[in-house]
Amino acid sequence: MSQRSELREGRKRRLIRRRALAAAGAALALTGAVVTTNVMASPAGTSASWPKPNGPDRPVTKTIEVSGTRDGEMQRFYGSGDLGDGGQDENQAPLFKLKDGAVLKNVILGAPAADGVLCEGSCTLQNVWWEDVGEDAASFKGTSSSATYKVVGGGAKKAADKVFQFNGAGMLTVSGFQVADFGKLVRSCGNCKTQHKRTIIVHDVDATAPGKALVGINANYGDTAALRGIRVHGDSGKKIKPCVRFTGNNTGDEPVETGGGPDGTYCRYAASDIRYQ
Template sequence: MTSHQRRTSHRSGTGHRRRTGRRRALIGGLSALGLTGAAVVTSTLLAPAGAATGAWPRATGSEPVATTIEVSGTYDGGLKRFHGTGALGSDGQDESQKPVFVLKDGAVLKNVILGTPAADGVHCLGSCTLRNVWWENVGEDAATFKGTSPQSVYTVHGGGAKGASDKVFQFNGAGKLVVTRFQVSDFGKLVRSCGNCKKQYPRSIILNDVDVTAPGTSIVGVNANYGDTAALRNVRIHGDAKKKIEPCVRFTGNSTGKEPKKTGAGPDGTTCRYSAGDLSYE
């Protein structure tokens, strides 16, 4: 599906008082991340965490990427739009695609917009932090987390993704994934713990202060047989009055490459950790 064929979702507006409260909260959060001055104004007015606003940042420039950018330390993209070209010039579902960015253990990627084509987005080889990163049209996956240490922590704070025909975040490695103040729309799955990787691990997923806008299939998918856990808090679901989007789906994963089997969905207190009060439909 090409970028101009992607479905678009219109989100309903909210009252002035609610928007103001979110904006003040976001300013505080961005300041804590070192985004001040004009960056705060741009991110606050154009890209708050709540999908109810439907606002995205405006790119400050455009940069074609023909070879994967390797990041160690901190890479600040200045809200430029990065898009693949040449060998990275695909937005399909080919599993062999290379990423636009690859982050080494402990790296930070911030203030980046991934345009079209986005190839395989971002790969984290160990613990990593994605701050204010936006995917305008997800290619294969938006980000893949591949660390092998159970102490690995992958943090996604702010930003958003849309136009993902399948997964947004692919969790292949070990450790914990924490997604906060994120928005997603027109997607298949927001987070999926790998169901058939050759090497499997128990994985922990925490989603907090997240806005989800239909159409979508599921928010998180986990492998109950490997001890995965998924905690959902403050998740707002937009445009899904019939509640077709499944918040948490349980699978029996494998390491043989076979398609994993779905075994259930909904809160169970063990694998899918949330209650009805942790979700709201707007």
């Protein structure tokens, strides 16, 4: 490689590092969580965006319960035995169950991933990667209106339906995240037996088609979704809907879609907050 080419490559690498640090800083300011340097700046779905696992893969035959902080050190965990059918059936057990206030970080979930991660209360998922989403990547089920769930960095691929299922109460923040080949990035439960008002913030996210929607909320329960700094890749037809409103219920019936797009009340964003690249 010539000296001139080396200089160009060096400038390119420095630019990528600066963008990564800027994204991490934005996520830190928004969520107050610790952000690792493993948060990538490249668009979701590109081979350079996804980390390689460290050490041998870890089969999980029984749900791992987490209190406090668990650092997976970038090992890959996957379902085995009863957690290994790889299906989309409801009511599967998760690979990880987080107690109120727990932190799960630096983890790769391989296939099969069962029902991913379950948060029983407030939780932080930091630099967690789903290579092939099972039933859901993560479900949030805290019952307190003051519960806070934070997804900082990481990414998810191959979600036939939902990536994040928001069943509980409180606020969910997703920042510095990458998603590719998905149904919905975040869905407020449309037909849970117990319903809540839910607040959703999606910030600094790369979404790569195909996908259906970034957020689905229940307007009749007062849900809100704020979107900003969203980059959509490979969707020139703008088929991925940023925010969809539903009329939810607690009877188990299929919720009714009532509209979408920014309205200043429930779906809170401007056209400039969504960039199609």
